[in-house]
Amino acid sequence: MTASATPVTGSLHGLRVIELGTSVAAPMAGQILGDLGAEVIKVERVGRGDDSRSWAPPHWGGESVTFLALNRNKKSVALDYKDPRGKQVLEDLIRDADVLVHNLRPGALAAAGFGEDELRRLNPRLINVELTGFGPDGPRAGQPGYDPLLQAYSGMVSITGQDDAPPSRVPVSLLDMGTGMWAVLAVYEGLRRRDATGLGCHVELSLLQTALTWLSMPLLSVLAGNPPPGRLGSGLAGVVPYGAYPTDDGYVFISAGNDAAWDRLCHALDAAPLREREGFATNTERVRARAAVDAELGLVTSAFDTTEVLRRLGAAGVPCAPVQTLDQVVTDEQVAAVGAISPLPHDRVAGFSVVNLPVTFDGARLAHRSAPPDLGADSVAVLAGLGRGPAEIDELVRCGVVQAAPTPVSERVETL
Amino acid sequence: MTASATPVTGSLHGLRVIELGTSVAAPMAGQILGDLGAEVIKVERVGRGDDSRSWAPPHWGGESVTFLALNRNKKSVALDYKDPRGKQVLEDLIRDADVLVHNLRPGALAAAGFGEDELRRLNPRLINVELTGFGPDGPRAGQPGYDPLLQAYSGMVSITGQDDAPPSRVPVSLLDMGTGMWAVLAVYEGLRRRDATGLGCHVELSLLQTALTWLSMPLLSVLAGNPPPGRLGSGLAGVVPYGAYPTDDGYVFISAGNDAAWDRLCHALDAAPLREREGFATNTERVRARAAVDAELGLVTSAFDTTEVLRRLGAAGVPCAPVQTLDQVVTDEQVAAVGAISPLPHDRVAGFSVVNLPVTFDGARLAHRSAPPDLGADSVAVLAGLGRGPAEIDELVRCGVVQAAPTPVSERVETL
Numbered sequence: 001m002t003a004s005a006t007p008v009t010g011s012l013h014g015l016r017v018i019e020l021g022t023s024v025a026a027p028m029a030g031q032i033l034g035d036l037g038a039e040v041i042k043v044e045r046v047g048r049g050d051d052s053r054s055w056a057p058p059h060w061g062g063e064s065v066t067f068l069a070l071n072r073n074k075k076s077v078a079l080d081y082k083d084p085r086g087k088q089v090l091e092d093l094i095r096d097a098d099v100l101v102h103n104l105r106p107g108a109l110a111a112a113g114f115g116e117d118e119l120r121r122l123n124p125r126l127i128n129v130e131l132t133g134f135g136p137d138g139p140r141a142g143q144p145g146y147d148p149l150l151q152a153y154s155g156m157v158s159i160t161g162q163d164d165a166p167p168s169r170v171p172v173s174l175l176d177m178g179t180g181m182w183a184v185l186a187v188y189e190g191l192r193r194r195d196a197t198g199l200g201c202h203v204e205l206s207l208l209q210t211a212l213t214w215l216s217m218p219l220l221s222v223l224a225g226n227p228p229p230g231r232l233g234s235g236l237a238g239v240v241p242y243g244a245y246p247t248d249d250g251y252v253f254i255s256a257g258n259d260a261a262w263d264r265l266c267h268a269l270d271a272a273p274l275r276e277r278e279g280f281a282t283n284t285e286r287v288r289a290r291a292a293v294d295a296e297l298g299l300v301t302s303a304f305d306t307t308e309v310l311r312r313l314g315a316a317g318v319p320c321a322p323v324q325t326l327d328q329v330v331t332d333e334q335v336a337a338v339g340a341i342s343p344l345p346h347d348r349v350a351g352f353s354v355v356n357l358p359v360t361f362d363g364a365r366l367a368h369r370s371a372p373p374d375l376g377a378d379s380v381a382v383l384a385g386l387g388r389g390p391a392e393i394d395e396l397v398r399c400g401v402v403q404a405a406p407t408p409v410s411e412r413v414e415t416l
Numbered sequence: 417m418t419a420s421a422t423p424v425t426g427s428l429h430g431l432r433v434i435e436l437g438t439s440v441a442a443p444m445a446g447q448i449l450g451d452l453g454a455e456v457i458k459v460e461r462v463g464r465g466d467d468s469r470s471w472a473p474p475h476w477g478g479e480s481v482t483f484l485a486l487n488r489n490k491k492s493v494a495l496d497y498k499d500p501r502g503k504q505v506l507e508d509l510i511r512d513a514d515v516l517v518h519n520l521r522p523g524a525l526a527a528a529g530f531g532e533d534e535l536r537r538l539n540p541r542l543i544n545v546e547l548t549g550f551g552p553d554g555p556r557a558g559q560p561g562y563d564p565l566l567q568a569y570s571g572m573v574s575i576t577g578q579d580d581a582p583p584s585r586v587p588v589s590l591l592d593m594g595t596g597m598w599a600v601l602a603v604y605e606g607l608r609r610r611d612a613t614g615l616g617c618h619v620e621l622s623l624l625q626t627a628l629t630w631l632s633m634p635l636l637s638v639l640a641g642n643p644p645p646g647r648l649g650s651g652l653a654g655v656v657p658y659g660a661y662p663t664d665d666g667y668v669f670i671s672a673g674n675d676a677a678w679d680r681l682c683h684a685l686d687a688a689p690l691r692e693r694e695g696f697a698t699n700t701e702r703v704r705a706r707a708a709v710d711a712e713l714g715l716v717t718s719a720f721d722t723t724e725v726l727r728r729l730g731a732a733g734v735p736c737a738p739v740q741t742l743d744q745v746v747t748d749e750q751v752a753a754v755g756a757i758s759p760l761p762h763d764r765v766a767g768f769s770v771v772n773l774p775v776t777f778d779g780a781r782l783a784h785r786s787a788p789p790d791l792g793a794d795s796v797a798v799l800a801g802l803g804r805g806p807a808e809i810d811e812l813v814r815c816g817v818v819q820a821a822p823t824p825v826s827e828r829v830e831t832l
Contacts (some may be wrong), residue, residue: 063631138750140750155744160587196427202779203775220769299481
């Protein structure tokens with residue numbers, strides 16, 4: 001099987017998804033659904049659209065990389081649904097839809113007349129997927145939740161980084177993107193439930209619960225009565241050596257999970273004295289002498305360049321990997337071989353490429369249909385599809401309820 | 417909607433999944449499928465079973481928290497399928513199954529006679545989900561891949577932690593668990609494809625590609641020609657202040673994403689001089705003076721305890737959250753309110769609890785059926801279900817092809 005087989009269309013072809021998504025979590029869900037074949041109509045605010053369109057740099061072709069990374073294979077409709085005429089358009093969209101996925105501020109959608117009861121009335125078959133920060137109950141239910149704040153609240157930040165430094169966060173949108181993935185899983189499940197019952201359902205997901213799932217191993221440890229884990233940098237509680245060690249030109253990650261591997265490691269790096277050092281012989285001893293082992297081993301690895309450490313440890317069967325920087329990753333031979341990154345034509349962004357969905361079926365990837373859309377790029381076509389005539393659409397555009405033409409990037413307001 | 421509604425059974429009820437899983441990635445997939453209703457038969461090695469059963473502490477009731485966190489709602493069959501009689505049992509299991517999910521060392525399953533072609537011959541409707549470290553093609557295709565090594569290889573480690581310290585890793589099994597989630601998504605998709613075609617498929621997933629998906633925003637930035645991001649601790653490239661700031665008794669996470677929030681923050685913390693400091697007035701200036709702003713603001717926040725900083729910033733509408741430790745999280749009021757953690761009866765582990773799947777359907781959680789099984793707990797029942805008579809089962813057990821009684825935890829070999 002290779003990833004070079006002809007791309008295939010996902011089984012969600014024919015499904016209509018309305019995404020009232022902003023920033024990361026709901027757009028992530030919408031993009032995965034679109035990759036899997038669904039028609040995803042992203043309903044955005046008139047004027048600015050999805051917040052992430054105007055996030056601070058890094059940019060590509062004037063658009064934030066976050067927006068570009070999360071909005072391919074979608075249509076964009078810019079609509080003011082707080083206006084009664086705009087509200088009718090959204091009602092029509094929801095009547096025709098299979099799935100609604102949204103991560104607006106808690107209560108905002110209900111305030112606009114699209115609470116759970118109204119949605120059920122409009123479309124009993126709708127799978128209504130609601131993404132919040134803190135979940136539907138409890139003292140913080142109504143609070144907005146952002147990925148880093150929930151990383152802090154959930155305990156993730158407390159265990160990330162070096163022990164002798166302030167805590168770090170996970171530098172990707174782990175909770176937003178993870179919640180988007182759970183949302184897609186819930187959509188598939190909701191579709192199967194609907195096949196059985198004829199009815200949609202209300203799915204609730206939160207960044208908080210996504211975080212707790214990532215943390216389930218250390219949480220069980222604490223529930224068992226063990227002390228809460230601290231920060232171990234790149235290390236692991238029960239194994240030394242384990243982690244990123246410096247080389248002459250970077251870092252290598254080494255995992256010597258047992259005493260035989262430690263012996264081979266010392267031998268491979270001509271570090272016999274380290275192997276013979278008192279108190280370094282067994283993993284139990286090395287865990288106790290963690291700082292000393294890490295420091296001494298770091299002196300040894302620093303004498304070689306990364307390639308040489310990897311060559312020696314690889315030959316000795318010690319698990320290891322280079323700590324690659326992202327410029328190395330995008331030109332990496334293995335990344336190219338698996339076809340993880342592909343070009344996708346984009347009107348304004350020369351050379352635009354995307355990270356593909358990380359799954360193949362019988363060796364085939366899912367086919368792409370379109371680059372991330374300009375704001376309102378599909379407003380006219382989608383409204384026409386709802387039966388609105390040209391005169392009516394013109395009028396909606398004229399009075400600002402609908403935005404049909406793309407807003408030039410330069411005219412968008414920066415968040416900051 | 418509340419999470420206290422009667423638990424429901426997932427739509428995968430009636431589906432049979434064979435998990436040839438070890439450690440984290442495939443067991444995560446198996447557990448999610450089990451939570452969603454599938455019958456998950458975990459086929460383990462005779463004697464030791466899943467590696468994670470005997471991982472180093474932390475433990476709960478003598479079992480590693482990793483095993484306990486990833487193996488509820490499954491049956492355990494301990495089987496030596498390298499023995500011809502054991503191989504027949506696995507063949508029978510696969511003939512009856514809908515899904516096979518496996519993360520053995522690349523090539524190991526094919527070497528045992530269960531390559532893709534053999535699997536297709538045994539069961540053309542089988543959805544065969546293969547999880548590897550580096551994917552099916554390329555120079556590293558055959559290499560085993562562990563979560564931390566792929567975090568290093570993919571660039572994740574290079575951007576985690578403080579800039580002036582060695583790189584850190586993400587301290588949870590982000591790539592393993594994420595790949596397990598993608599696997600479940602692929603199973604749902606595979607089922608829909610099978611509904612349409614009558615045929616199963618071969619799904620391939622890898623930790624490497626899962627990592628690249630998490631990193632898609634910074635990867636697009638690098639593809640756009642921007643320099644590779646460095647390590648910013650808890651910070652964000654384009655916004656200051658943003659991150660974990662020390663208090664008298666811990667840390668608070670603060671995100672002041674615009675100049676108005678900065679003004680309110682300075683006011684709320686009685687830090688007028690900070691607001692008036694030259695070069696601190698606008699976000700652009702503060703990004704330039706990142707180290708100085710962070711240090712100065714840290715001095716201000718350090719004068720208060722965490723509760724007081726949160727009270728003041730909350731009142732001023734500045735997004736913030738406590739950096740909770742995991743012992744705080746397990747007793748947190750919000751975590752309790754959403755019902756994220758539930759008790760689950762376990763024969764040997766008093767007070768055993770699990771982190772529930774982070775999704776509700778019309779307010780209802782998915783029902784649990786069983787705690788993580790002892791090794792071989794279901795061997796006899798499953799073999800009987802395949803039509804093996806008592807005498808034959810006894811003989812298979814006697815000669816060590818099948819293990820039927822649980823191995824006492826104390827007799828298991830530690831990995832180290």
